[in-house]
Amino acid sequence: MGAMRLDGRAIAAEIQEGLAKDVADLRAGGVQPTLAVVLVGDDPASHSYVRGKMKVAEKLGIGSRDHLLPGFTSQKELLDLVARLNADPAVHGILVQLPLPGQIDERMVLEAIDPRKDVDGFHPFNLGSLLQGGTPMPPCTPAGCMELIRRAGVDLTGKEAVVVGRSEIVGKPVSIMLLAAHATVTICHSRTRDLAEVCRRADVLVVAVGRPRLITPDHVREGAVVIDVGVNRVGDKLVGDVDYAAVAEKAAAITPVPRGVGPMTITMLMKNTLTAARMASRP
Numbered sequence: 067m068g069a070m071r072l073d074g075r076a077i078a079a080e081i082q083e084g085l086a087k088d089v090a091d092l093r094a095g096g097v098q099p100t101l102a103v104v105l106v107g108d109d110p111a112s113h114s115y116v117r118g119k120m121k122v123a124e125k126l127g128i129g130s131r132d133h134l135l136p137g138f139t140s141q142k143e144l145l146d147l148v149a150r151l152n153a154d155p156a157v158h159g160i161l162v163q164l165p166l167p168g169q170i171d172e173r174m175v176l177e178a179i180d181p182r183k184d185v186d187g188f189h190p191f192n193l194g195s196l197l198q199g200g201t202p203m204p205p206c207t208p209a210g211c212m213e214l215i216r217r218a219g220v221d222l223t224g225k226e227a228v229v230v231g232r233s234e235i236v237g238k239p240v241s242i243m244l245l246a247a248h249a250t251v252t253i254c255h256s257r258t259r260d261l262a263e264v265c266r267r268a269d270v271l272v273v274a275v276g277r278p279r280l281i282t283p284d285h286v287r288e289g290a291v292v293i294d295v296g297v298n299r300v301g302d303k304l305v306g307d308v309d310y311a312a313v314a315e316k317a318a319a320i321t322p323v324p325r326g327v328g329p330m331t332i333t334m335l336m337k338n339t340l341t342a343a344r345m346a347s348r349p
Contacts, residue, residue, distance in 0.1 A: 069292075070319040072214050078329035081213070082126060085336055089127040092343055099343035100129035101159040101185065101335075102151045106144065106170065107137035112163045119161070122332050128339055131157065141170045145178050152180040158346050159185035159339035182345060185338040188235070196242055202341050208240035209337075210330025211272055211293050212247070218291045218319040220270060222247040228268035230254045230261070230281070230307070236274040236295055244270070261285065279309040283316050292320040295327050 089099055101123055105116050116132070123130045133147060144166075151160050160183045166172050176184075181191040187205035195201035215222065227249040231237035237253060244251045254264055256275075265271055265285040273281050274295035286292060296307030306323030314320050321327055 069314040069317040070218065071314075072218055072293075072319050072321045072326065074210070074214065074321060074326040074329045077214065077217055078333040081333050082122065082336070085333070085340055086126045088340055092340070092347065093127060095347070097343055097347045098129050098156070099127075099159075099340055100131065100157050101161060101339045102131040102133065102154075102157045104133045104135065104144070104147060104151075104160070104162045106135045106139050106163075107167050109165070112165075116163055119332050119335060122336055123339075126336055128336060137167050139167070139170070141174070144170055144175055148175065148178045152178075152183065155346070157183065158343040159183055159335075161186055161335065183342055185335055185342055187239075187338065193234075193239065196239060200246070202345065203338050204243070204334070205235065205239045206334040206338065207236050207274075207295060207327060207331045208243055209334040210327055211236075211240050211295065212243050213330060213334070214293055214321060214327065215270055215291060220291055222249040222270065225249045225269040226252070226267050227270040227272070228252045228254060228265050229272045229274070230265065231272075231274035231276075231295070233274060236272075240272055240274075244272075273307040275307050277307055278305050279307070281308040281313060283309070283312050286313050286316050288316055289318045290316075292317045293327065294321050294323055297323055297328065 092099055103116055105112055120130050151157050160179050162175055176188045179189055181189045184192055184203050187203045192201045192203045227244045229237050229241050232253055232255045241251050241253050254261055262285045266287050268290055270291045272293045276296055278298035278300050292308055294306035294308040298305050304324050
């Protein structure tokens with residue numbers, strides 16, 4: 067029969083309908099939710115991501131301010147811009163597109179963003195809040211993964227969840243979110259012994275390692291839900307970290323690449339921007 071295809075683009079469109087109504091309500095009350103995007107250099111993938119984000123923001127009625135800086139921008143210049151955006155009451159969300167050029171300390175820049183405007187959810191304050199029981203600004207990709215799992219009809223209570231990948235952007239925060247939803251969580255990485263055996267324990271398998279088609283049917287339990295965060299270019303095609311066609315024969319539900327987690331990430335960014343605007347507008 068094959069797996070249910072978790073269509074991130076369709077689910078994102080549904081969520082965005084609700085967000086557009088909420089944005090319209092805020093605007094009617096005199097608040098224009100606004101996102102500032104800072105892009106340093108001319109990395110084509112980063113420019114593509116930023117165009118996608120801006121397109122969705124415009125569709126939802128969220129204002130955008132683009133700051134496109136040359137690749138030779140100094141750390142001080144970037145930190146000065148972040149300070150100005152922090153101080154600007156008309157800007158509710160600040161997104162500094164990663165990666166940054168080598169002369170800039172990414173961690174220092176991310177820590178300079180006001181946590182209340184940190185719509186990417188990468189500030190230590192927001193990550194710490196996530197660990198302590200929840201943050202209004204969760205990291206966007208993990209939040210998108212959790213929404214997809216929910217849309218697959220999974221009650222995570224008591225379920226085995228396996229996360230392949232331990233990055234600070236996806237692997238670690240999604241593990242915390244899965245724990246908060248009462249799953250039993252195992253985190254795997256490049257030094258995990260017998261990866262396939264560990265993955266086969268999973269009722270829910272989240273994969274974010276950046277290795278094309280690493281996960282095969284041998285890694286997947288019959289009836290598992292598989293969330294593929296990976297985006298890899300192989301020839302002229304984009305493929306995930308999961309061998310989609312083969313694993314779909316075994317899984318109960320699976321995300322495609324593209325049109326899986328990616329649209330959800332951008333949608334969660336817009337949701338965080340709306341949250342930031344609401345928080346800023348409270349007396």
